[in-house]
Amino acid sequence: METTVLKKIWLSPPHMGGNEQTYVQEAFDSNWIAPLGPNVQNFELAIEQFVGNGVRSACLSSGTAAIHLALEILGVGRGDEVICQSFTFAASANPITYLGASPVFVDSESDTWNISPNLLREAISDRIAKGRKPKAIVAVHLYGVPYKVDEIHAIANKFNIPIIEDSAEALGSTYRGFNCGSFGDIGILSFNGNKIITTSGGGALLCKDVKTKEKAVFLATQARDNAPHYQHSEIGYNYRMSNVLAGIGRGQMEVLPERVESRRRNFEFYREHLSDISGISFVKEPEWSSSNRWLTCILTPSYEFRERIRLALENENIESRPLWKPMHLQPIFEDSLSYVNGTSEDLFERGLCLPSGSSLEHNDLERICGIIKKLLK
Numbered sequence: 001m002e003t004t005v006l007k008k009i010w011l012s013p014p015h016m017g018g019n020e021q022t023y024v025q026e027a028f029d030s031n032w033i034a035p036l037g038p039n040v041q042n043f044e045l046a047i048e049q050f051v052g053n054g055v056r057s058a059c060l061s062s063g064t065a066a067i068h069l070a071l072e073i074l075g076v077g078r079g080d081e082v083i084c085q086s087f088t089f090a091a092s093a094n095p096i097t098y099l100g101a102s103p104v105f106v107d108s109e110s111d112t113w114n115i116s117p118n119l120l121r122e123a124i125s126d127r128i129a130k131g132r133k134p135k136a137i138v139a140v141h142l143y144g145v146p147y148k149v150d151e152i153h154a155i156a157n158k159f160n161i162p163i164i165e166d167s168a169e170a171l172g173s174t175y176r177g178f179n180c181g182s183f184g185d186i187g188i189l190s191f192n193g194n195k196i197i198t199t200s201g202g203g204a205l206l207c208k209d210v211k212t213k214e215k216a217v218f219l220a221t222q223a224r225d226n227a228p229h230y231q232h233s234e235i236g237y238n239y240r241m242s243n244v245l246a247g248i249g250r251g252q253m254e255v256l257p258e259r260v261e262s263r264r265r266n267f268e269f270y271r272e273h274l275s276d277i278s279g280i281s282f283v284k285e286p287e288w289s290s291s292n293r294w295l296t297c298i299l300t301p302s303y304e305f306r307e308r309i310r311l312a313l314e315n316e317n318i319e320s321r322p323l324w325k326p327m328h329l330q331p332i333f334e335d336s337l338s339y340v341n342g343t344s345e346d347l348f349e350r351g352l353c354l355p356s357g358s359s360l361e362h363n364d365l366e367r368i369c370g371i372i373k374k375l376l377k
C-alpha cells in the first residue's frame with residue numbers, strides 16, 4: 001500500500017528574501033566574522049529608519065538579552081519589583097529574575113488581549129500603598145496587536161515608572177501611525193526563527209538617545225573601560241549580535257513590508273473563511289492601530305472545541321499551537337504576586353494560533369480551512 005506523506009505546514013517558519021546570502025558573503029569576504037562590523041551597523045541603521053520616531057537601536061544576541069539589558073539600564077536590581085504583562089511568552093518575565101528582582105503579573109483586557117489599564121492602575125496603587133513601588137513595567141504587543149499605548153503610558157507617567165515596550169512580536173505594527181518599538185522608555189525586538197523576520201537568533205534594544213544605545217553596547221560587550229588593557233569597573237555580558245547574522249538581518253529588512261502584507265493577508269483569509277463557523281472569533285483591529293498579524297489566533301467556544309481543531313490539524317501534519325500560557329499560571333512563577341481578572345486564563349483555554357508564515361500559499365490556507373470546516377460540519 002502506498003502511504004502519502006502530507007506536506008508539513010509549520011506555524012511560523014523562516015522566510016528568506018534573497019539578499020541575505022549576499023550580505024553574509026560580504027562578512028566572509030571582509031573577514032568580519034565577529035560581534036561587530038559593517039553588517040551590524042547597517043542592520044541597525046535599517047531598523048532605525050524603519051521604526052522611525054527618532055529611535056536608536058543596538059543589535060543583540062536575542063530579544064531576551066535586550067530585555068535583560070533594558071531592565072539593568074533602568075536601574076532594576078536585587079529586591080525590586082517589576083510589573084509584567086502576564087499574558088506573554090516567558091522571555092518577557094525571565095530577565096526580571098536574572099537581576100534578583102521579582103515580577104508582579106498583571107492580567108489582560110479582552111479587546112486587545114494586552115495589559116489592562118484598569119488592573120495596571122490598581123496594581124501600581126496597591127504596591128505603592130505597601131511601600132513597594134514598582135521599578136519598571138514590561139508591556140507587550142502580543143501577537144502583533146498593539147496595547148493601548150496612550151492609556152498605559154499615561155498611567156506609567158503619572159506614577160513616574162519607566163516602560164519596557166516588548167515589541168518582539170510586533171515589528172511592522174503601528175499605533176496611531178507610529179511604529180511599535182518606538183514608544184517605551186526602552187523597546188525591544190526579537191529576530192528569533194519564528195518571528196516576522198529572523199536572523200536565526202537575535203534581538204535589538206531600541207531607545208531614544210545615543211547615550212542609552214552606547215550604554216547597551218558597552219554592557220553587551222563585557223563592559224570594558226576605556227583603557228589600552230582590559231579593565232572593568234562594571235559587570236558586563238556577551239550579548240552583541242554577530243556580524244554574520246546581521247547580514248541575514250539586512251536582507252530581511254528589505255522584505256519586511258512584504259512580510260507584513262503576507263501575514264495580514266493570511267489573517268484576512270482565515271477571517272473570511274472561518275468567522276461564520278459556529279463560535280469562532282478573532283481579535284479585532286481597533287481603528288487606531290494596525291497589527292502585523294504575526295500569528296493569526298482564533299478563539300473557540302471551549303477547551304474541548306479548541307483541542308478537536310488542534311488534533312485534527314496535527315493529524316494532517318499541520319502545526320498549530322494554543323495561545324501563550326499566562327505567566328501567573330506557570331509553575332515557576334506560582335509564588336509571584338499577580339493582579340488577575342480571568343481574561344488571559346480564558347484566552348489560554350479557548351484560543352489557538354493557526355499557521356501564519358509569510359510563505360504560506362493559497363492552497364495551504366485552503367487546506368487548513370477545509371479541515372476545520374469539515375470537522376465542524
Ligand SMILES: *Cc1c(COP(=O)(O)O)cnc(C)c1O
Nearest residue numbers: 062063064089091092168190192
Ligand atoms: C520571542 C519573544 C521574546 C524573546 O525573544 P528571543 O529573541 O527569543 O529571546 C520576548 N518577548 C516576546 C513576547 C516574544 O514573543
